Amino acid sequence: MVRQISVPTRGKGLHEITHEVAALVRDAGVEEGVCTVMVQHTSASLTIQENADPSARRDLEDWMERHVPEGDPHFTHTAEGPDDMPSHIRAALTATTLSIPILGGRLALGTWQGIYLWEHRRRGSQRRCVIHVGG
Amino acid sequence: MVRQISVPTRGKGLHEITHEVAALVRDAGVEEGVCTVMVQHTSASLTIQENADPSARRDLEDWMERHVPEGDPHFTHTAEGPDDMPSHIRAALTATTLSIPILGGRLALGTWQGIYLWEHRRRGSQRRCVIHVGG
Amino acid sequence: MVRQISVPTRGKGLHEITHEVAALVRDAGVEEGVCTVMVQHTSASLTIQENADPSARRDLEDWMERHVPEGDPHFTHTAEGPDDMPSHIRAALTATTLSIPILGGRLALGTWQGIYLWEHRRRGSQRRCVIHVGG
Numbered sequence: 102m103v104r105q106i107s108v109p110t111r112g113k114g115l116h117e118i119t120h121e122v123a124a125l126v127r128d129a130g131v132e133e134g135v136c137t138v139m140v141q142h143t144s145a146s147l148t149i150q151e152n153a154d155p156s157a158r159r160d161l162e163d164w165m166e167r168h169v170p171e172g173d174p175h176f177t178h179t180a181e182g183p184d185d186m187p188s189h190i191r192a193a194l195t196a197t198t199l200s201i202p203i204l205g206g207r208l209a210l211g212t213w214q215g216i217y218l219w220e221h222r223r224r225g226s227q228r229r230c231v232i233h234v235g236g
Numbered sequence: 237m238v239r240q241i242s243v244p245t246r247g248k249g250l251h252e253i254t255h256e257v258a259a260l261v262r263d264a265g266v267e268e269g270v271c272t273v274m275v276q277h278t279s280a281s282l283t284i285q286e287n288a289d290p291s292a293r294r295d296l297e298d299w300m301e302r303h304v305p306e307g308d309p310h311f312t313h314t315a316e317g318p319d320d321m322p323s324h325i326r327a328a329l330t331a332t333t334l335s336i337p338i339l340g341g342r343l344a345l346g347t348w349q350g351i352y353l354w355e356h357r358r359r360g361s362q363r364r365c366v367i368h369v370g371g
Numbered sequence: 372m373v374r375q376i377s378v379p380t381r382g383k384g385l386h387e388i389t390h391e392v393a394a395l396v397r398d399a400g401v402e403e404g405v406c407t408v409m410v411q412h413t414s415a416s417l418t419i420q421e422n423a424d425p426s427a428r429r430d431l432e433d434w435m436e437r438h439v440p441e442g443d444p445h446f447t448h449t450a451e452g453p454d455d456m457p458s459h460i461r462a463a464l465t466a467t468t469l470s471i472p473i474l475g476g477r478l479a480l481g482t483w484q485g486i487y488l489w490e491h492r493r494r495g496s497q498r499r500c501v502i503h504v505g506g
Binding site for chain 1: 237238270272274275276277278303304308310311312313315321324325327328329331332333334335364366367368370
């Protein structure tokens, strides 16, 4: 089963999509298998991160802002604004595709793991993910 | 086939799990397929690295220690200690899931490739991985 | 279906392999499924990046050259030259495996996404990728 989901983002940040992905796995009725998630953009990415204390996600974003900063004078790919090039680098450093085993009909995530779409552009937009659930 | 393995770590570092994963692939009896590996934590991660000279892994760890250092004064997520927040960032920069093709009944790894669980916490613990082998 | 492809690289840089991977998916005749790509090396890696403006890829490479530089005096794994250790770190920071959903018999990539093999060694060589296409 392959489905597309659209994730509205309002700006930079980690947007949890665990529930949307888990619902597709439930619908597919697969007991044992793999759920593959891909974001169809190069200025947003995926990561599995702690789903409890939001300060962990804020510190993660802050590290990226400092190490892949907007306005780096070395950047030449700036036509779309100062947040464009950092977004491609941040995507390369994190993940565009994830493969999550399914066990007992559910995503086999650890207790503290959530699936996040990471928006790297300031303005945000409708971000598309393609999700495959296979048995 | 989905299996869970537990990897005991005694502290920071790269722990090779190639043999454990290869054994599961052998047991599954799959000739052609994909082996999916996921670590069920956000303070440990996965990487495929050189399995020959250990100095490559030491330099890799050293780079991380310098670029995602403990005690970074920007971190606010510090309740669990100075090694907590760096561990989440290091996990985001490496991999939480890997998908390795199976060919001729074996993991199709290159000659110098090993699969490693990277423990990012000082004290280590029992780390769980979920492994799916599909045909 | 599992196939190996060989990608000749002449030196550092991002080499697009989208067409080779797409051709294998077409040959496999899979309508819905997943295409798994793995590079069999630890000094080259994979990334999904913007396939339009080449300046985005140049800036990405430049960021890596500056943040994981050759000649870092901390490196001890230097027997194979100054570009050896940076190549392993750059591989760890990007991807060794990718899982791309297949929809309607084609890779479900976004409009601006291309699949790239990233050569991290100066001299380049024949780089092998293993590709699984499953339904």
